Amino acid sequence: MDRGDVLSALVWLLIGAGVARAGLDLGLGVLRDPGPGFMLFWVGLVIVALAVAVGGRGLRAGAPPGTRWAGVRWTKLAGVTAALAAYGWLLPRLGFLLSTALLLIYLFKAIEPQRWSVAVAGAVASALLAYLVFKVWLGAQLPAGALGIG
Amino acid sequence: MELLQQLGTGFAVALQPGNLLYCFLGVFVGTLVGVLPGIGPVGAMSLLFPVTFKATPEAAIIMLAGIYYGAMYGGSTTSILVNIPGEAASVVTCLDGYQMARQGRAGPALGMAALGSFVGGTAAIAGLMLLAPPLSRFALRFGPPEYFSLMVLGLTILIYLAHGSMAKALLTAALGLVLGLVGLDSITAQPRLTFDRLELVDGIGLVPVVMGLFGVAEVLLNVERTLRREVFRTSIRGLLPTARDWVESRWAIVRGSLVGFFLGILPGGGAVIASFLSYALEKRLSRHPERFGRGAIEGVAAPESANNAATGGAFIPLMTLGVPPNVIMALLLGAFMVHGVQPGPLLMKQNPGLFWGVIASMYIGNLMLLVLNLPLIGIWVQVLRVPYRILFPLILLFCLIGVYSVANTVFDVYVMIVFGVVGWLMKKLEYEPAPLVLAFVLGPLLENNLRKSLILSQGQFAIFVTRPISAVCLLLAGLLLVSPLLPALGRRRQALAVEEAS
Numbered sequence: 181m182d183r184g185d186v187l188s189a190l191v192w193l194l195i196g197a198g199v200a201r202a203g204l205d206l207g208l209g210v211l212r213d214p215g216p217g218f219m220l221f222w223v224g225l226v227i228v229a230l231a232v233a234v235g236g237r238g239l240r241a242g243a244p245p246g247t248r249w250a251g252v253r254w255t256k257l258a259g260v261t262a263a264l265a266a267y268g269w270l271l272p273r274l275g276f277l278l279s280t281a282l283l284l285i286y287l288f289k290a291i292e293p294q295r296w297s298v299a300v301a302g303a304v305a306s307a308l309l310a311y312l313v314f315k316v317w318l319g320a321q322l323p324a325g326a327l328g329i330g
Numbered sequence: 331m332e333l334l335q336q337l338g339t340g341f342a343v344a345l346q347p348g349n350l351l352y353c354f355l356g357v358f359v360g361t362l363v364g365v366l367p368g369i370g371p372v373g374a375m376s377l378l379f380p381v382t383f384k385a386t387p388e389a390a391i392i393m394l395a396g397i398y399y400g401a402m403y404g405g406s407t408t409s410i411l412v413n414i415p416g417e418a419a420s421v422v423t424c425l426d427g428y429q430m431a432r433q434g435r436a437g438p439a440l441g442m443a444a445l446g447s448f449v450g451g452t453a454a455i456a457g458l459m460l461l462a463p464p465l466s467r468f469a470l471r472f473g474p475p476e477y478f479s480l481m482v483l484g485l486t487i488l489i490y491l492a493h494g495s496m497a498k499a500l501l502t503a504a505l506g507l508v509l510g511l512v513g514l515d516s517i518t519a520q521p522r523l524t525f526d527r528l529e530l531v532d533g534i535g536l537v538p539v540v541m542g543l544f545g546v547a548e549v550l551l552n553v554e555r556t557l558r559r560e561v562f563r564t565s566i567r568g569l570l571p572t573a574r575d576w577v578e579s580r581w582a583i584v585r586g587s588l589v590g591f592f593l594g595i596l597p598g599g600g601a602v603i604a605s606f607l608s609y610a611l612e613k614r615l616s617r618h619p620e621r622f623g624r625g626a627i628e629g630v631a632a633p634e635s636a637n638n639a640a641t642g643g644a645f646i647p648l649m650t651l652g653v654p655p656n657v658i659m660a661l662l663l664g665a666f667m668v669h670g671v672q673p674g675p676l677l678m679k680q681n682p683g684l685f686w687g688v689i690a691s692m693y694i695g696n697l698m699l700l701v702l703n704l705p706l707i708g709i710w711v712q713v714l715r716v717p718y719r720i721l722f723p724l725i726l727l728f729c730l731i732g733v734y735s736v737a738n739t740v741f742d743v744y745v746m747i748v749f750g751v752v753g754w755l756m757k758k759l760e761y762e763p764a765p766l767v768l769a770f771v772l773g774p775l776l777e778n779n780l781r782k783s784l785i786l787s788q789g790q791f792a793i794f795v796t797r798p799i800s801a802v803c804l805l806l807a808g809l810l811l812v813s814p815l816l817p818a819l820g821r822r823r824q825a826l827a828v829e830e831a832s
Contacts, residue, residue, distance in 0.1 A: 184759045192501055199508050202523055206515075211789030216515035216522055219777045223507050230501045237497075248758055252554045260553055260726075261751060264546070267730060268743040283730075284723050291553055292719030302720070310727060318381055320735040 184248065185238025192231035200224025256291050263287060275325025276315070280307040333459065340686030344694055349389050349687065356393035357695045360400020361702050365408055365710045366721065370418070371401035372767075373545040373725075375661050376537045377732040379668075387669035388684050392691040394665050398658050399451055399641040399692065402601060403699045406443035406634050407710050410436060419601035419637035422609045426622060426629030433625050441569035442579060442627055443634045444703040450587040450635030451696045454642025457591050458649075459689055462678070465650040469675035472651065474782035475793050479803035480653055481772045481779070485765065486807040487596065488656070491603065492762040496814055502756065503765035509534055510773020517781065529741040536664045538733045538742040539770060540657075542749025543756075543763040545729040549722050550754040569704055571627065579631035582612050590636030594643025600656045601637035601644075608636035642692065648673055649685065653772075657764050660771035 200221050209215025263286050270279040284303030288294055294302075314320040343349060355378075363374040375397050382390030405420030410427035423443065430439035472480070485503055492499035512523045513533030524530040571579070589611060590604040612632040613622045622629050647655045652674030654660040666673045671681060678685045703710070733746045753763055769776075787793035795801045 188759050206520060206522055211784055214781045214784055216518050216520045219780065220508065220511060220522065223504050227501060227504045230497050233497045234501065257550055257554050260550060261747065264747045268740045271740055280727065284727065287723035287726065306724060306727065310731060314731050319384065321738045
């Protein structure tokens with residue numbers, strides 16, 4: 181059994197059923213005048229059918245060669261994802277400059293460790309340069325945050 | 331004569347200082363992302379998407395187009411010097427390009443890649459210029475059923491060519507369609523799948539989805555394991571190929587340009603397949619096929635001409651029909667729409683400055699690229715030496731800024747992160763992200779044309795098969811979908827998909 185395919189098929193099944201249900205709720209209309217749920221309903225059913233096909237094949241298949249998840253550095257992966265999410269939370273609060281510098285220090289330091297001096301100097305310089313290019317030169321609306329320094 | 335006049339109008343637009351600057355920025359960034367593994371033209375185009383909001387439509391399209399064809403030039407540099415393709419269309423260049431570098435012929439390999447790219451790119455622009463006007467006139471005969479069927483065909487070809495399971499590619503395309511329908515219904519204005527979130531009323535943004543699937547997911551894939559790459563240390567001298575190199579490569583360049591251009595036009599086709607097919611063609615036609623893979627210069631010239639010619643061909647369906655043939659053109663369609671321009675059969679009449687300006691800018695851009703990739707090749711070799719541990723935080727930073735500045739909302743940042751994780755999972759579980767993005771862009775258009783066709787025909791599905799253009803498109807799509815059940819076609823698909831995947 182290919183567990184990856186079976187599990188993903190289950191997720192697809194849920195998505196397909198949800199989409200078809202949403203289509204029904206929105207209204208299918210009639211063929212002469214299809215409603216807003218028409219396409220969603222049918223695409224949802226197609227997803228369900230394909231999920232069954234992928235899941236069925238996954239059940240019949242042998243286990244894939246053990247390279248898919250082998251050697252994955254889960255902590256690094258989780259670290260980057262969490263850092264990005266934290267950045268999203270901090271951005272409107274601390275402003276662009278501060279939150280960007282913090283994110284970059286973490287990324288420079290935690291994923292492929294470097295000296296503190298390199299990480300901090302690189303992070304601050306990159307944040308400042310990005311600020312100058314995007315905010316000052318290109319006029320992007322980057323948040324200043326509660327401290328008003330971004 | 332009329333053509334020359336129109337081209338003159340185009341050059342008048344393209345040579346304006348502002349447009350020249352945007353063109354240079356586009357080809358420069360294109361070469362840069364082509365050189366750097368880890369971010370491709372799709373990511374770079376979405377990144378610079380917000381930068382174009384303040385520009386004129388001409389400048390915006392000129393720059394985004396420049397990134398696309400610029401990346402094809404830059405991609406060859408990493409293939410030749412590092413044996414890692416900078417982007418997918420340069421995979422095949424590794425085979426002979428890297429071998430040439432090992433034999434001390436990195437210079438002629440890089441030179442031939444740049445010159446072949448220039449010839450292929452320029453020939454394709456000429457083809458685009460000649461073919462686009464008659465095709466635009468032909469496209470005026472398209473109604474909602476034809477558009478619907480053509481989009482179905484485009485999506486089907488992309489699904490057909492996706493590597494691995496076709497059912498999985500269909501699933502991602504179906505998800506793309508659903509995501510494209512989030513927001514207000516275009517006919518009844520009823521909110522769909524918005525979960526009472528105000529941010530979703532206008533739909534999910536293209537940029538966060540693309541940046542997540544192609545930018546963040548790529549970084550996650552590289553971060554999960556240690557990436558090592560070493561630039562082949564060789565002195566690069568004698569960039570101009572010798573007379574013998576030219577003799578050996580001249581027909582490879584011509585054939586590569588032709589193959590690339592026509593494959594680029596096909597919906598779902600593009601630079602990747604063009605480069606593989608042109609390489610295979612040269613190997614088959616060669617009197618010494620055993621030289622291929624051991625440093626044959628034709629093995630560099632053909633795919634590099636083909637992938638650049640394909641970029642020119644890909645503009646044809648977008649500019650004449652308004653239907654993007656691949657993900658990159660889908661992004662370009664988004665850029666057209668942001669600027670209130672509808673690409674399609676009327677573009678040439680309603681916006682001649684834009685249409686011909688973009689074409690003329692491609693001639694100029696190709697010249698700029700020749701300079702950037704021949705005398706200035708040293709810069710890109712230095713860029714290649716930047717370690718990934720320095721590069722990936724910066725790629726993520728650019729993704730974050732790019733996504734945030736589209737609508738100035740943190741919601742889009744979260745959308746990007748979610749799609750980054752989804753994209754990473756998709757790669758791990760062998761689901762292709764490209765059909766998702768194309769379906770995402772085509773979803774609203776597809777639904778709109780389906781509903782309009784049904785309203786026109788009083789609910790008769792026969793409208794799709796009684797109109798010849800629509801019937802042919804659907805027949806081809808149907809054939810491709812059932813092809814895995816036909817052994818001969820199934821084997822052909824596997825071969826193509828494996829080529830693209832490798």
